[in-house]
Amino acid sequence: MTGLLTDLYELTMAAGYFEAGKAAQKATFELSIRRLPNHRNFVVAAGLAQCVEYLLNLRFTSEEIAYLRELPQFAQVSPKFFDYLHDFRFTGDLFAAPEGTPLFAGEPMLTVRAPLIEAQIPETYLLSAITFQSLVASKAARMVEAGGGRDVVEFGTRRAHTPEAGVLGARAAYIGGCAGTSNALAGMRFGIPVFGTAAHSWVLSFPSEMESFRQLQKLLGPHTVQLIDTYDTVEGARRAAELGKPLWGVRLDSGDVISLARTVRSILDEAGLRDTKIMATGDLDEYKIRDIVAAGAPVDAFGVGTELATSADAPTMGTVYKLVELDICGIKRFTAKFSEHKESLPGAKQLFRLADHDVLGRSAECCGGAEAILRPVILGGRLIEELPSVSAARVRALESLAQLPAEFRDLEPSTPRRLEYSKDLTALIERTRRNLV
Secondary structure, X not given: OEOOOOOHHHHHHHHHHHHOOOOOOEEEEEEEEEEOOOOOOOEEOOOHHHHHHHHHHOEOOHHHHHHHHHOHHHOOOOHHHHHHHHOOOOXXXXXXXXXXXXXXXXXXXXXXXXXXXXXHOOHHHHHHHHHHHHHHHHHHHHHHHHHOOOEEEXXXXXXXXXXXXXXXXXXXXXXXXXXXXXXXXXXXXXXXXXOOOOOHHHHHOOOOHHHXXXXXXXXXXXXXXXXXXXXXXXXXXXXXXXXXXXXXXXXXXXXXXXXHHHHHHHHHHHOOOOOXXXXXXXXXXXXXXXXXXXXXXXXXXXXXXXXXXXXXXXXXXXXXXXXEEEEEOOEEEEOOOOOOOOOXXXXXXXXXXXXXXXXXXXXXXXXXXXXXXXXXXXXXXXXXXXXXXXXXXXXHHHHHHHHOOHHHHOOOOOOOOOEEEOHHHHHHHXXXXXXHO
């Protein structure tokens, strides 16, 4: 976890804090959702595990420090700062919404409390890790909702923006409710179920479609999924049916899925293959899945790639990482931005969830009958307990989303979820505004 995996200004600010004698000041930063992505009524929190791994292992190597020394921006920085980087470790605290938690605009996802430099440097990594995975998990949740109980499998690594984004995207998609992934490394690393069929190149490599089907069945047995649209989908279905069991299913990757699925289902049923499943793939998104399901097409599972791995219709989210509080020799100074459309709120906070709305209060407050969302994860630079597994995060997402009113789970825009400020937080906002403006 290299310290250079950050924006340069995080490091120049760190040097400035050091030179100004501010390194020991305890700072509190919050990573929050300024606004939801386009076409989203909620986001599903994901990426916390990577944030934890980063904070616990953040270091600067001698080679990295030597590189910084040579940059013109550090020409006037004292040697003591580079000695400080040599021994740099994260010794602070992290509070976070558990992965799989649905969140809304204006709500915090993480709180970092640490000596100022230790809290500043992680900004870039934390924003990137949380934003990307939360976008993919949220996209997955929408697709799973549209599927109406049918499995949705993540097939998107080949379309992801990097191979590693494919691995983490598979992880996030599983948290969001997908049944599994095609990514073998994600399967091994995170314990996610893996799925696969065969490509058109498999069919094309044999002298006949029937021979390709026969060889795949010989290889995979009960796990066989025949890709039937290489030449003619209906004829492909007939050949798969003629070959018979063992056969988990067939895959439709092109054409009018609704019409073809009905025809293919009839062919399979007439051959006594009523248990054989139909999987649809090919440029699917949640709207196409919704339409296929609404039409009553006999599709049993969906494989989704590009749209899911890139969160194609909403590839960005307005997450921000803001300084909200400083502790200077035991005296707290609260900080906030009041610039138009980019306001931030002062003080460390807690998010409380009730059945029909959320309450944002100060971190030491209680809210009777409400669930406190932000939970301690790292204290004093140490992980206080093992994080829940990816499977547990998936269960949390599915259960939590099922409890939301239907309007938020709908694919169309809804009225924003109500977020109230506690009396203490409201008073702090007004007091801070008077002191700063």
